[in-house]
Amino acid sequence: MQPEITDRGEFRTEHASRYLQQLCKHFAHKVDVQFDETAGSVAFPFGPATLTATDDALIAVVTAPTEDKLRDARRAIDSQLVTFAFREGFTTMTWGATAPA
Template identity: 45%
Template sequence: MTETLTFQTGTFQTQQGSKYLQQLCKHFAHKIEVDYDAQSARMALPTGPATLAADETTLTARISGADDAALERARHIIDDHLKRFAHRENFEAMGWETL
């Protein structure tokens, strides 16, 4: 039986989206499979596949999980790391929406 995943999208308005995308990917690449360039990324988070996209004004994350607990963990993984990387922008959390 195939596991059904739920998806959420998070956004962070920043002009440093590409920088943060690359920082996240370089950091995560030590523990999980990551494929990225300056504008996009695919990551094998433990909760399910995730993608990142950066443009001139926004960093967008699309996460997946089998249940609410998995989505919460994925949000925490992304938000917690961005808090460290984007501390100069007073980052607290992405704006998350269920798809």
């Protein structure tokens, strides 16, 4: 069995809690989601994601069995944040750390 791949993304923003909740509410229309104001978990079909809101950042940790599925998870989060965080000029999270904060 191939080991899972994990990636960590960060979006520096004062509105992290709002975006976390918007993302979770959006994803809950299609997959299982648990969340509160500072933490969320999303059961994507390509692998789980955990979201954390701090005072100055939204952090996403995604896990998947392949690079392609990991890319799908990152894309799912980034594409929704483009819509939700348009006032901040959001384009993509800063991805690349391999371990949670």
